Amino acid sequence: MGVLLAGVVALNVAVLRLNIQSDQLTEERAQLRAESAELSSQLALRAASARTSSLARRQLGLQPAATTRYLDLRPR
Amino acid sequence: MSARLSNRRIRLLLVFFALAFLAAFGRAVWLQAVHAQGLDRLARGQHQSTIDLPAARGSILDRNGVELAIGKQAITVYANPRHVADPRATAIAAGRVLRIDADRLYTKLADRSRGFVYLARKADPKRAEALRSLELTGIGFYPEERRVYPQGTVASHVLGFAGLDNRGLAGLELALDRRLTGRSGRRTVVRDPFGRTLKVLSLEPAVEGHNVRLTLDNTLQANAESVLLRTVRRWGAKAATAVVLDPKTGDILAMAAQPGFDANRFPRTSRDVQRNRAVTDTYEPGSTLKVVTVAGALSEGLVTPSTQFSLAPTIQVADRVIHEAHRDSTERMSVAQILSRSSNVGTITLAEQLGRERLERWIARFGFGRKTGIDYPGEISGILPSYWSGSTIGTLPIGHGIAVTPMQMASAYAAVANGGVWHQPRLVASRPTKSRRVVSSRVADQLMAMLEDVVIEGTGQEAEVEGYQVAGKTGTAAKPDPSGGYSSSRYVASFVGVVPASTPRLVVLVTVDEPRGAIWGGVVAAPAFQEIARFALQYLEIPPDGSPS
Numbered sequence: 001m002g003v004l005l006a007g008v009v010a011l012n013v014a015v016l017r018l019n020i021q022s023d024q025l026t027e028e029r030a031q032l033r034a035e036s037a038e039l040s041s042q043l044a045l046r047a048a049s050a051r052t053s054s055l056a057r058r059q060l061g062l063q064p065a066a067t068t069r070y071l072d073l074r075p076r
Numbered sequence: 077m078s079a080r081l082s083n084r085r086i087r088l089l090l091v092f093f094a095l096a097f098l099a100a101f102g103r104a105v106w107l108q109a110v111h112a113q114g115l116d117r118l119a120r121g122q123h124q125s126t127i128d129l130p131a132a133r134g135s136i137l138d139r140n141g142v143e144l145a146i147g148k149q150a151i152t153v154y155a156n157p158r159h160v161a162d163p164r165a166t167a168i169a170a171g172r173v174l175r176i177d178a179d180r181l182y183t184k185l186a187d188r189s190r191g192f193v194y195l196a197r198k199a200d201p202k203r204a205e206a207l208r209s210l211e212l213t214g215i216g217f218y219p220e221e222r223r224v225y226p227q228g229t230v231a232s233h234v235l236g237f238a239g240l241d242n243r244g245l246a247g248l249e250l251a252l253d254r255r256l257t258g259r260s261g262r263r264t265v266v267r268d269p270f271g272r273t274l275k276v277l278s279l280e281p282a283v284e285g286h287n288v289r290l291t292l293d294n295t296l297q298a299n300a301e302s303v304l305l306r307t308v309r310r311w312g313a314k315a316a317t318a319v320v321l322d323p324k325t326g327d328i329l330a331m332a333a334q335p336g337f338d339a340n341r342f343p344r345t346s347r348d349v350q351r352n353r354a355v356t357d358t359y360e361p362g363s364t365l366k367v368v369t370v371a372g373a374l375s376e377g378l379v380t381p382s383t384q385f386s387l388a389p390t391i392q393v394a395d396r397v398i399h400e401a402h403r404d405s406t407e408r409m410s411v412a413q414i415l416s417r418s419s420n421v422g423t424i425t426l427a428e429q430l431g432r433e434r435l436e437r438w439i440a441r442f443g444f445g446r447k448t449g450i451d452y453p454g455e456i457s458g459i460l461p462s463y464w465s466g467s468t469i470g471t472l473p474i475g476h477g478i479a480v481t482p483m484q485m486a487s488a489y490a491a492v493a494n495g496g497v498w499h500q501p502r503l504v505a506s507r508p509t510k511s512r513r514v515v516s517s518r519v520a521d522q523l524m525a526m527l528e529d530v531v532i533e534g535t536g537q538e539a540e541v542e543g544y545q546v547a548g549k550t551g552t553a554a555k556p557d558p559s560g561g562y563s564s565s566r567y568v569a570s571f572v573g574v575v576p577a578s579t580p581r582l583v584v585l586v587t588v589d590e591p592r593g594a595i596w597g598g599v600v601a602a603p604a605f606q607e608i609a610r611f612a613l614q615y616l617e618i619p620p621d622g623s624p625s
Contacts, residue, residue, distance in 0.1 A: 016274055023265070023273035033132070034149035034201070034219065040135075044143040044226035050298040051227075067542050068614050 124266050124277065131258025132221060133242050134285035136235060136249075138294040139329075139505060143226055145235050145249065145339075147242075150222040151204030153195040157188050159214035166212050170195055173207040185214075197240055198222040223249075225339040230298045232339040233352040234290075234331050234452070234503065246342075246350060248290070248503065251453045258285035289505045291327035296320055299611045300332035304586075307604040308334045311591035317353045317482045318608060321583040323490035323574070326499030326509050328450075329582070329612070331483075355448075355455040358479035359568045359587055362553030362597070363418045363535075365444075365475035365485075367492065367523060370415050372438035373426040374519045381412040381522050391421045394466025398424060398474070401552075402535070412522075416529035418550065420474045427473035432464060435473065441514055442488040443498060444480050449510065450501045458484055475553055476562075486585040488514075489572045492527070493547070493580035496520035528577050538602035539573050541610050543620040547580075548573025548605065550597035555590070566590050571601035575609050578621040584609050 045051070056062040107115060136145035153174065160166050163185035171178030174196050184193040196204075198220050208217055223238040236247015244253035261282030266275040304316040320330035333353045337345040351357065373379045386408050389400045400420055414422030427435055439445065445460040459479040461468055471477045483501060491498035495517040500509035515523070527547035530536040535550040551570040554562040572585040586601040586608065594600050612618075 019265075019273050019275055022276070026263075030219070037132075037146065037148050037221075040143060041146055041148045041224050041226055044146060047142060048227040048230065048298070049295040050230055050302070053298075064611070065614065067610060068617075070543070070619055 123268075123274075124264060126262055126264045129261035129263055129280075129282040130219070130221060131260050131282040132284050133223065133238065133258065134256040134287045136252070136256070137287060137289045138231075138292050138297075139290060139327075140293065141289070142294045144231055144290070144292075144294060145223060145225050145238075147221040148224045149201060150198035150220050151201050151217050152197050152220045153199055153204055153207060154216050154218070155185055155193050155195055156191050156214050156216070157185050157193060158191055160185050161213055166215065169210055169212060170207055170215065173210070174199055174203050227294060227298070228338045228340065229336045230294055230301065231292055231331075232337050232342075233333045233350070233354075234292065234297075235339055236350075237339045237342040246453075247352065248288075248452065251451060252288050252504070255288055256285045259283040290503055291322075291325075291329065291505050292331065292503065293329050295615060296330040296608075296612055297332060299615075300330040300608050301334065301336055303604050303607045303611075304332050304334040305336070307586075307588055307600070311588060311593060311600050313588045313592070313600075314590040315353060316586065316588045316604070317357075318587075318604070319354050319482050319486040319583075319585045320608065320612060321486050321490050321501060321585075323493040323499070323580050323583050326487070326490070326501045326511075327505070328501055328503050330608075331503070352452065352454070354482040355450060355452050356481075358456065358458050358481055359570070359589070360478065360553040360555070361475040361480050361485055361570065362551035362568070363420075363475055364489075364549045364551035364570055364572050364597075365439075365478065365480070366415060366418065366423045366473065367489070367527070367549060368438050368442050368444075369423050369427045369430065369435065369473040370411060370526070371442070371492070371515050371519060371523055372430050372434060373411070374522055375438075375515055376430065376434060378429050379411045379426065381410065381526060383411050384408050385411075385414070385422055385425055387414075387419060387421045387425065389421065391424050391470065393424060393470025396467040396470055398470050412526045412529060415523075415526040415549075416532075416534040418530070418535050423473045424470050427469055432469060435469070436460075439472075439478070442491065443484055443514075444478065444488070448481075448483055448487050448501050450483060451504050451507055455483070456481060475551060482585055482587050485570075485572055486583055489549075489574060489585070490583045491515070492520050492523050493574040493583055494520075524574070524577060524580075527574065531573070535596070535598040536571060536573070536602050538598055539571055539605045539609075541575060541606055541613065544575050544609075544613060545577035545621045546573050546575045546609070547577040548602075550602060552595055552597045567595040569595055569597040569600035571597050571605045573602075573605050573609065575613065576618065576621040581616070581618050582609060582612055584612070 133147045135143050138144055167178045167182035167185050171181050236249040238249045239245045244250035261280045263279050264277040265273045268274050300318045304318055308316050316334045318332045321328055331354050335349050337349050388406045389404045390397050398420055409422055446457050447455045458481055461477050487501050491514040496513055496515040497511055498514045499511045502509050524547050531539050531546040531548055536548050539546050539548050553568050555566040557563045568589055569591055570587040574580045574583050584605050586604045588600045591600045
């Protein structure tokens with residue numbers, strides 16, 4: 001009887017610990033999601049082609065490439 | 077004596093215990109029966125809490141997976157004025173950290189008749205965190221998602237925007253709202269006095285919104301917008317629109333409009349600027365509509381591309397005399413030349429042979445007068461003449477007295493470019509589309525050959541792209557005057573072209589509203605077409621005509 005009682009108490013303590021751990025993990029997950037969204041947003045902002053071409057023009061003095069020339073190589 | 081006294085004391089004690097027990101029993105009944113519900117609610121409120129699990133709104137991506145609209149975490153700051161001890165000091169501190177006018181905050185915080193007031197909706201998380209560290213009483217925080225458009229002005233007309241509550245209010249944000257919006261979840265937990273979770277009583281997980289991939293390419297879109305901006309500035313125009321379409325699938329690669337706006341600042345943008353003109357606005361197409369009359373005449377077997385006509389510089393239609401725009405003497409022209417040299421008299425001659433009923437049928441067959449069915453809200457059908465006067469057979473074939481959307485015109489030319497098969501245009505990549513044959517592949521080929529001549533020797537020479545054959549048509553139409561008739565100073569210039577003409581990959585349409593200094597489609601819109609097409613050909617690595625693919 002004593003062993004059974006001790007087992008029930010141990011089980012409840014374990015459940016309690018797991019609940020606390022689960023709560024912490026949920027919070028951590030929410031935090032990581034927020035950080036991921038923030039990083040995605042920064043990445044999208046930095047990868048925007050309009051921004052890239054504007055920076056290339058202003059900071060590096062680059063110009064749009066001239067028309068691509070295709071060479072038609074035919075085997076003899 | 078002492079025994080009697082002792083019995084009396086015992087009886088008194090008994091009575092005392094009986095009364096005490098009765099009082100305890102009565103109190104127990106009072107608490108557990110009469111007040112049970114209220115106390116239970118109070119207890120649950122102290123150790124149980126239900127937490128909303130917000131569902132993230134799905135992202136909108138371009139065809140390459142680049143994010144055009146995303147959710148970003150923000151913190152909403154609120155207050156319970158009844159718990160705020162010193163409203164003035166709190167307002168000053170919160171105002172300084174959140175960069176909000178402290179007087180405005182004070183008005184809210186001093187109003188003790190309310191238990192909840194917003195101090196800042198969706199504030200910057202860093203500022204909210206700084207405020208939290210001040211540990212001001214009566215101030216609370218909760219996380220919310222804020223809609224962000226990382227590319228700013230790029231595709232803003234197409235994307236639309238979502239409001240403060242993260243529901244779509246315009247554009248694709250509105251059209252795709254159900255797919256983008258997830259379903260919030262709930263979690264009910266029992267907490268200890270330190271706020272730690274002891275037990276999860278129920279859990280309904282949040283269902284995240286779906287991401288949506290578009291057919292748009294953000295690079296082509298950004299380029300089209302910058303070309304339009306330069307065009308509008310160069311010609312002092314009121315507005316401009318461009319559509320880039322894949323004729324084989326109906327995929328819209330770019331749909332640009334100027335003036336533009338930043339979707340992140342939509343509340344400060346006028347409604348007029350927010351419109352996606354490519355689908356919500358109509359214009360009189362002018363000569364770009366001539367392709368319909370020529371297609372009808374060829375398909376009905378009335379003429380061939382080489383059929384010759386002797387054409388005077390003017391033609392009388394009922395009470396009207398319609399002039400040629402580019403010549404003043406009688407000339408012999410083939411049907412092919414009528415289209416390539418954009419002859420008004422020649423097109424009207426063909427329309428007269430076709431007759432009213434067949435012309436109407438061909439206009440409808442090319443999709444004018446009805447919605448294309450594009451997956452964008454607010455598309456309009458355009459306007460067909462509700463009443464045919466004697467001169468309508470003279471004005472309609474040359475694109476007057478009819479109003480079309482840029483999207484309708486682009487998809488009509490896409491049908492010609494695609495061997496005569498029309499595809500419903502689409503913006504969402506996964507959406508199944510309808511298709512139908514408009515003209516035979518033989519007639520489509522004949523039309524393409526004629527449209528090539530427009531750029532080689534006709535009115536569209538400014539649209540030429542080095543190394544590629546371009547097929548296209550210019551359009552110039554006077555705008556209707558509010559006081560009746562047509563304006564003599566306000567025009568819409570347009571160009572719609574197909575490239576490479578031998579194996580069409582792109583249809584590009586440009587319209588310029590009210591240009592100044594020049595009005596002709598070949599002068600104002602064709603150079604913009606050339607810039608957009610040249611960039612797209614290079615970017616998509618499309619080899620020139622005749623190259624082995």
